[in-house]
Amino acid sequence: MSVEHLPDNKSDGALDTAKNKTREHARHLWEIVGRYTRIEDLTKTGSQPQQQPARKQLYSNTFISVLSVMPYLLVLLFGISFFWDFDGISGTVWARTLQFEGILKILSVSGLIGFLTNWLAITMLFKPAEKRPILGHGLIPAQKNRIAYRLAQTVSKDLINPEIIKKKITESNIIGRYRELSTRYIKSIIDDPEFRRDIKQWVVQYVDEMIADPEIRAALAKRILTQIEEALHNKSFEKIALKTYTFVKGQEMQAIIEEALVQIPTSVESGLDKLDDLLDQLPRKIDENSDTIEDIVTTLLYKLINQLNVHALVEENLRSYDEQHISNIIRSATNEQLRYIQYLGAVLGVIGGFVIWEPLLSVLVLSTLSILLLLLDQLLYQYAAD
Secondary structure (H helix, E strand, O other), X not given: OOOOOOOHHHHHHHHHHHHHXXXXXXXXXXXXXXXXXXXXXXXXXXXXXXXXXXXXXXXXXXXXHHHHOHHHHHHHHHHHOOOOOOOOOEEEEOOEEEEOOOHHHHHHHHHXXXXXXXXXXXXXXXXXXXXEOOOXXXXXXXXXXXXXXXXXXXXXXXXXXXXXXXXXXXXXXXXXXHHHHHHHHHHHHHOOHHHHHHHHHXXXXXXXXXXXXXXXHHHHHHHHHHHHHHHOOOXXXXXXXXXXXXXXXXXXXXXXXXXXXXXXXXXXXXXXXXXHHHHXXXXXXXXXXXXXXXXXXXXXHHHHHHHOOHHHHHXXXXXXXXXXXXXXXXXXXXXXXXXXXXXXXXXXXXXXXXXXXXXXXXXXXXXXXXXXXXXXXXXXXXHHHX
């Protein structure tokens, strides 16, 4: 046997040509598959961005708008108190004489103090975003790393741990449902006569083009002959039989192999009918092995989930945010409540001003109002529950 029919450099060049043609045909095959499976459409519409949940409105806009007027009203009353503050005016309530002089200044100052202290406390949660020599550092920016750690710990421990994910996968039967959808989807594609026709044409074109090139055919024959020689390296009897066969044929073994390769396209064309049988059997084979497929996919998902370090992933992402970004996340989620707390400070300050002005009467009135509010709240709660 001789393998000198094609020089090594030409053989390597022919194999490179074959690889390039294979890549071109692979791209063509992918275009065919993409045309019938609509892969591009699936990738465009498969993942839609999730909409942000609507913020639950705890307080009506009208209520907050009314409260927002309080600081301006208190500033106005404070200014008026310098010119007129119930000077010399008094009254009697429950046989008790009340002196109204100075009440505007007391109420306005107390209310402004309540508003400003709440505003300052909320501001100090977020500002300064960067540490300053005198002003210090906002609570949330200063504790960014600790917040990231605690949030990551909560998420990984209580929200997105592997056991919870595994449980949800099992309960939802998502793998089985997607396997059934995939089977129906594949069947709808392979039942399309045009898809089968295009696949058959692709196979025939690929084989014809590869075998029709003399250099590629010679390189393939040389590669096959080399493998035959390696397989018969220690088999003397088979070597003698092969040499006898080539002697009887009056041809070199490589030429015989090339002649056999020329017949491949014809054999492929005649055997393409079996491709229909294979495509027809594919959905049934998938259904018959559905349990095995689901077990394999489930096992792979479990292995992937167990390798995920959710805590490290969440903490790393949060740590990558700058202090201002962390503050903006928290502020945007709680802005309505924070505004309510600021303005409520002004209301509570005014109530405190009444206590300063007339302690006993104010405490009695506030206690009565508090009891009435608690009773009303309990009644409304029970009514809503019923």
